[in-house]
Amino acid sequence: MAEELDGLIDLALKGDKKAIARLITLVENDEEKAKEVIQRVYPLTGKAYVVGVTGPPGSGKSTLLDKLIKLARDEGHRVGVIAVDPTSPFTGGALLGDRLRMQRHSTDPGVFIRSMATRGALGGLAKATNDAIKVLDASGYDLIFVETVGVGQIEVDIVKTADTVVLVTVPGLGDEVQAIKAGLMEVADIFAINKADREGVEMVYLELKMALEFERDKWKELGWEPPIVETTAFTLRGVRPLWEAIKRHMEYMESSGRLRERRTFRAREEVKTIIASSVAKRVEERLAEGEAKELIDEVVERKLDPYSASRIVMEKLKEDLWR
């Protein structure tokens, strides 16, 4: 298996799309393989810039992305795309339909598009999204777009993934802006009001502008106030200004040192997530043992309180963690 993996990685680094696709499947399906793949490709990553595109369902994220890919290709970028759609919590199945808006790029040798299902993750991305980005990064895609599932208010995992976050909204969602203010607003570096040929675009613009006004001091200190760009993806209106805004933000991130800051935060989050999930696994293993079951029984029978019981289990965990 190790040799097979080496072969796949070699091919992927040479740009073989079948090998890249296979590696993404490995990091998606198999924790142990994911570890091996990432350990090997990680030294080759860090060259790609990651742009996240998020926003409510039906706001036109995929269509906008299709147009952005074109502009990025015109400027010579090799573009990777990861488009996330939800897995049904009832059947485990998923219908991934973002790709169909971008299909004209599928035969472009400089574009790699991968659809991804959330498989139970709740933050707007899939668990393996970050690892898939690393595979694309190592394979020479220097600009990677990540499209989240259609989000409401609190699915903000995209900040743990992207260097620049574009929030796409549309007119006519009623109190949408109110909702955005509760969480999504803080993660956006750029706002796009898509479907701007519709009625109500001025209202959305004003509401966003006013919401941003509240944090004027913060923007001053940061040296970046999120621009609001009106777009109509279908007719291309505003798409180029949006692309220019993204590029301006990239430059700002690099020159201000914010990129390093954001990537430090992200690395920390990533390490934390890995520790937390392996600890959680050990805890499950411990609790599945006979000794722990007796302890739980004692808690049920009020012979022991839950805090003392967990203390006892934690003492044992120390050994497990270094196994």
Add this chain to the structure above:
Amino acid sequence: MVDRSKVRVVVAKPGLDGHDRGAKVVARALKEAGYEVIYTGIRQTPEQIVETVVQEDASVLGISILSGAHMVLIPKILRLLEEKGLKPGEDVAVFAGGIIPPDDAEELKKMGVFEVFGPGTPLKAIIEAVDKAVENLKRFGA
């Protein structure tokens, strides 16, 4: 049985007909059955479809066609898959659906399509046939 939620299926519509009701119903049914389904949309070239199978690392490809061009487009897709090192029946299970006369269906099956589903096929029959075809693929241990 293979864990369906880790099996990726591409449902594609090659050629110039825009009748996508059937493709969408089948995509939906496979999703409801627990598969991860990627839908390409209409008017796809064989090249686009094969690239999609490659980049999505799909194990199953469903081709819906009602234009009458199936004896041109489907063999071309099969050939392009082979050129990518994806052997129909071994690396990727290919099925077709739409308006395809029985004689042509037989020909297509000889070329590596595992089944051709005409109008009126119960969705359950499609899901069962896909399940079986998946189990015969190399990557799932056949």
